[in-house]
Amino acid sequence: MDDMTDGNTLLTIRDLRIEGLSGETWLPIINGVSLHLDRGEVLGLIGESGAGKSTLGLAGMGFTRDGCRITSGSISFDDIDLVAASPERKRSLLGRRIAYVAQSAAASFNPAHRLIDQHTEGPVLHGVSSREESRGDARSLYDRLRLPDPDNIGFRYPHQVSGGQLQRAMTAMAMSCRPDLIVFDEPTTALDVTTQIEVLAAIRDIVEQFDTAAIYITHDLAVVAQMADRIKVLLNGDEVEENDTRAMLSHPAEPYTRSLWAVRSFRRPEQPPTPAGTVPVISIRGVTAGYGADIDVLHDVSFDIHSGRTVAVVGESGSGKSTVARCITGLLPPRQGEIRFDDKVLPPGYRHRTRDQLRQVQMIYQMADTALNPKLRVRDIVGRPVQFYRGYRGTRLQERVEELLSQIELDPGQFINRLPSELSGGQKQRIGIARALAAEPRFIICDEVTSALDQLVAEGILKLLDRLQRELNLSYMFITHDLATVRAIADEVVVMKDGHVIELGAKTEMFSPPHHAYTDLLLSSVPEMDPDWLDRLLAQRGRENIGEAARLGIDRAVQRQSSL
Numbered sequence: 229m230d231d232m233t234d235g236n237t238l239l240t241i242r243d244l245r246i247e248g249l250s251g252e253t254w255l256p257i258i259n260g261v262s263l264h265l266d267r268g269e270v271l272g273l274i275g276e277s278g279a280g281k282s283t284l285g286l287a288g289m290g291f292t293r294d295g296c297r298i299t300s301g302s303i304s305f306d307d308i309d310l311v312a313a314s315p316e317r318k319r320s321l322l323g324r325r326i327a328y329v330a331q332s333a334a335a336s337f338n339p340a341h342r343l344i345d346q347h348t349e350g351p352v353l354h355g356v357s358s359r360e361e362s363r364g365d366a367r368s369l370y371d372r373l374r375l376p377d378p379d380n381i382g383f384r385y386p387h388q389v390s391g392g393q394l395q396r397a398m399t400a401m402a403m404s405c406r407p408d409l410i411v412f413d414e415p416t417t418a419l420d421v422t423t424q425i426e427v428l429a430a431i432r433d434i435v436e437q438f439d440t441a442a443i444y445i446t447h448d449l450a451v452v453a454q455m456a457d458r459i460k461v462l463l464n465g466d467e468v469e470e471n472d473t474r475a476m477l478s479h480p481a482e483p484y485t486r487s488l489w490a491v492r493s494f495r496r497p498e499q500p501p502t503p504a505g506t507v508p509v510i511s512i513r514g515v516t517a518g519y520g521a522d523i524d525v526l527h528d529v530s531f532d533i534h535s536g537r538t539v540a541v542v543g544e545s546g547s548g549k550s551t552v553a554r555c556i557t558g559l560l561p562p563r564q565g566e567i568r569f570d571d572k573v574l575p576p577g578y579r580h581r582t583r584d585q586l587r588q589v590q591m592i593y594q595m596a597d598t599a600l601n602p603k604l605r606v607r608d609i610v611g612r613p614v615q616f617y618r619g620y621r622g623t624r625l626q627e628r629v630e631e632l633l634s635q636i637e638l639d640p641g642q643f644i645n646r647l648p649s650e651l652s653g654g655q656k657q658r659i660g661i662a663r664a665l666a667a668e669p670r671f672i673i674c675d676e677v678t679s680a681l682d683q684l685v686a687e688g689i690l691k692l693l694d695r696l697q698r699e700l701n702l703s704y705m706f707i708t709h710d711l712a713t714v715r716a717i718a719d720e721v722v723v724m725k726d727g728h729v730i731e732l733g734a735k736t737e738m739f740s741p742p743h744h745a746y747t748d749l750l751l752s753s754v755p756e757m758d759p760d761w762l763d764r765l766l767a768q769r770g771r772e773n774i775g776e777a778a779r780l781g782i783d784r785a786v787q788r789q790s791s792l
Contacts, residue, residue: 350404425753449477511567561577636692638655
């Protein structure tokens with residue numbers, strides 16, 4: 229790839245080899261990969277979990293994670309040798325000329341400091357702007373990235389905003405110094421489809437306006453089609469192929485690349501309608517809830533989930549999806565309304581529920597990185613709920629943990645003694661599923677459980693959840709912003725906007741017109757594997773139109789509920 233570099237080239241990586249330490253053995257992670265990146269160019273890195281995408285992206289910053297080492301090859305950023313550069317030299321570049329947007333915003337922000345204070349730290353330390361100037365720029369970027377109340381949201385702590393809002397705040401922070409290179413590591417994973425459009429458009433604007441180069445790491449092929457000038461495909465640390473985006477999408481050369489293009493074919497078989505009069509496993513009745521003294525997040529929310537069924541709850545970031553889950557689990561007692569399990573009212577707060585009531589309702593979390601205790605081994609992560617709910621000890625406990633690992637299709641002999649850091653993203657999510665199953669529940673809340681996974685691994689998780697549902701007669705509430713996941717696994721769909729239920733019904737009704745105006749907005753916002761899709765959509769629909777459609781949806785919902 230040396231012949232492709234010229235005076236416009238910002239980043240060049242040649243024959244890079246990186247190893248990672250497993251126990252006492254060094255294992256290859258990146259096997260002689262090369263790349264180049266011109267100023268203002270966007271390179272998409274795709275591949276399944278464990279392909280080496282993030283490792284290669286971080287190497288472009290001259291950085292390797294703990295337990296990794298560069299064994300050979302070169303990394304040149306604007307003629308600066310990042311392999312040989314001193315730590316002080318690298319620190320002068322990172323944040324100023326090279327920025328990073330991590331996949332897990334929740335694990336990246338300091339929980340003890342407000343968002344705007346963390347945003348201004350980089351520009352002030354690097355002498356780019358004063359604190360006051362940086363605060364003004366932060367508000368401008370927050371508005372550009374469609375964060376609510378951009379003048380004030382920066383004064384919140386990380387736990388006071390939704391995951392999608394936190395991801396956008398981190399994107400704004402990376403842009404604060406207007407760097408030459410930004411490494412985006414799955415930056416829209418936590419975003420709903422309508423917000424994703426705004427963020428993608430804003431990222432492209434920044435890249436074009438400031439001639440910023442970017443490495444865009446993603447498992448979403450439709451997203452990379454909108455963002456990248458070129459696409460590089462990785463598999464197990466090796467380069468599979470690289471080409472111009474249009475050429476790659478229309479004529480992928482390698483069988484592995486073609487297999488990525490064909491994933492997400494799984495569809496759960498259509499289930500017969502639930503007989504009239506059947507008692508739901510979970511019934512949410514007129515629930516109004518909020519976090520402040522007088523600010524409601526949910527407004528008179530009602531829907532049912534029956535035995536063996538999957539109800540997908542969809543909507544934008546901040547629509548109230550996860551708040552419904554907190555009400556069901558008892559983490560957030562409703563101000564009004566009630567939650568019923570098998571037609572019996574559950575106490576509003578979890579502290580007042582019996583152990584059996586707690587056992588019956590379990591949760592699988594979106595970010596397995598933050599949901600699993602990094603200091604516990606798999607045997608303890610899965611074994612603790614077995615001990616708590618079933619009282620098993622010794623050999624019986626060991627046998628039950630091994631049974632659960634087999635249920636989630638992980639070899640107990642290989643995985644029972646591993647730490648979370650020794651697992652891939654898909655393996656961590658399977659451990660999260662095993663931990664939920666350990667309580668032997670009837671109802672499980674799946675909170676964006678596939679959004680952080682590449683498409684091949686996500687499809688495997690959906691198939692696993694479907695098999696477990698059929699074998700154990702489980703009921704699921706599937707919180708998601710991915711409408712492809714809704715198509716794959718849901719029986720019924722609940723659409724939420726600003727704490728209101730906008731529309732609900734069978735999945736077949738959800739995807740068949742006519743739709744509610746807001747549902748139309750969601751469906752039309754799903755990216756397509758067409759490099760011109762985003763440009764075409766933005767030409768048809770400006771930000772004002774998007775906002776108008778959303779307002780129309782909420783107004784109609786309020787009118788409908790008022791008439792009941």
